[in-house]
Amino acid sequence: MSVTDNTYKSEATERIPAPVAPPARRAPAPPAQQSPAPPVPPALWNRNFRLFFVARGVAVFGEGMVPVAFAAGLLGAGHPGSTVGYALGGWTAAFALFVLFGGVLADRFTARRMMILADLLRLPGAAVLAVSFTLGGPPLWAVYALSVLSGVGAALFQPGVASTIPRIAPDVQRANAVLRVVEALMTMAGPAAAGLLVAVWSAGAAFAVNGVTFAVSAVCFLLMRLAPIPSDTARRDSFLAELAGGWREFRSRSWLWGVISIWTVYGLTVAGPMVPLTASLVTEEHGSAAYGVLMAVNGAGSAVGGLLAIRLRPRRPLAAGAVALLGLPVNLVLLGTGAPVGALGAGQFVGGAAFAFWLVMWSTSVQTHVPQEALNRMHAYDVAGSLLMMGVGRTLSGPVAAAVGTEEVLLTGAGIAVLVVAALLVVRPVRTLPRA
CATH class of the missing domain: 1.20.1250.20 (MFS general substrate transporter like domains)
Structure with a gap:
């Protein structure tokens, strides 16, 4: 009931007018209790994710160039088509054989370090192939050996991709989806760019660009700053x-x-x-x-x-x-x-x-x-x-x-x-x- 209702009565029921009381002072209302604002989720495009995005984009772009570069370089040097299959098969075999070891090494020495090492391991091989194909064509044993070395590097690199994404992305599904989009686009762009480079210059130019992608990827991972996890500093068991x-x-x-x-x-x-x-x-x-x-x-x-x-x-x-x-x-x-x-x-x-x-x-x-x-x-x-x-x-x-x-x-x-x-x-x- 309001103050006015308490002070005045109806004239039909009151003979003597009641004294008018001064209006009561109302205590100042306490400040409204505001509920705390919901925490703002961290943005997907933070510094680490941007660096990872660039690293994955250039890496997939470079990988897409390799089959075209091998085909153009080996066939152009007069080798049969089977040599292209052997070169790519050597990469696949090395990757499949060493990827399990890459997973253990990434857990032991951190995924970031292993990915940097993998990029640096593959960079000299791409440089040698670039120079060799530009000058006329390397011997087949060298092509096969460097392809196997690149497969080993990929095996050391790949396991760390899965564990890095949850550490840098607040929304794992969205991060995977965004990366899938750029990987799809780079998968199309890589072979097209390799074909253009081969037509204008040589297969060596495609391998040179492939080497540059390894360098860019390594720099991106070097610039990333990841908080340590308990397993980074925990005492490790034996490799086996x-x-x-x-x-x-x-x-x-x-x-x-x-x-x-x-x-x-x-x-x-x-x-x-x-x-x-x-x-x-x-x-x-x-x-x-x-x-x-x-x-x-x-x-x-x-x-x-x-x-x-x-x-x-x-x-x-x-x-x-x-x-x-x-x-x-x-x-x-x-x-x-x-x-x-x-x-x-x-x-x-x-x-x-x-x-x-x-x-x-x-x-x-x-x-x-x-x-x-x-x-x-x-x-x-x-x-x-x-x-x-x-x-x-x-x-x-x-x-x-x-x-x-x-x-x-x-x-x-x-x-x-x-x-x-x-x-x-x-x-x-x-x-x-x-x-x-």
Whole structure:
């Protein structure tokens, strides 16, 4: 009730007017208690992430130049086409053999130091190839040896990528998606730039630019400032003990080894054969220019898949990523049924977007559910298992396609790809893994 209601009564009920009391002084109201403002999350584009973004962009750009540079340099020097395969195969074999050791070393000496060392290890090899191909062509043994050395450097570098992102990015999924977009764009730009350099100058110029990318990457990592984590200063076990410990960590997570077990089948029967068979089929039927355009369209689809992963945040990331993988068999069916180039382009776009979205969901799940001190080794086991089976699939794709037909292998791969998605969704730890 207000002061006026308390002071005055109605004239109908009061004969004697009541004295008017002076208005009561109201005590000053205490200042309103304001709830503390919610903390502002740190921005994604902080200094460390900007440096990491540049390092990854230039690294993928440089890696995309290497196959074109090897093909132009070796074929231009009069060597048979098989030498290109041997050079690239040596890189892949070295990477697959040493990546597990790279994971342990990254845990022991920090990922940042190992990535700087890996860049510095690969830089002289690129410089030697640049000079040699400019002057006429190095001996094959030197090409193979330097390619193997580059593969070892990549094996030392790669495990640290997974563990660095959670340390520099407040939003791990968004960071992975942004990096996936730039990697897709650089995957398209690298081969195109290498082709231009080879046409204007020589294969040596492409290797020279590749060496510059290693230098830029090393400088970016050198400028990064990361807070230490307990494992950086903890007393370490022996090398073999830590390798075994990584395996125990790997086995203890059913969703992790479940996905990789299913993915080994996928790499052997789908992802591995798809690249060489697509290249041979499209080149034979539509020409090498059409194949180049289709690969560019695939890269554009990968960029779109990364952009979608920035916006979409499913509660069950692995389940959502598995459903997205249904875009890949669409691409394989179109290839296997002899669709026109326009339809093949649509299939490549859908396939690129689907695969990129899956990769972001998978990377984010691993980086947010695995402890930081074991993340380098976990990522190494992931990469080793996937890459080995993809390598075997690529090797066997030619003989199998020659025996039963390229179209038949692609259509069979489409069916297996659907079964892989079904398997990912059937395995309960994979299907129900929540966002961290």
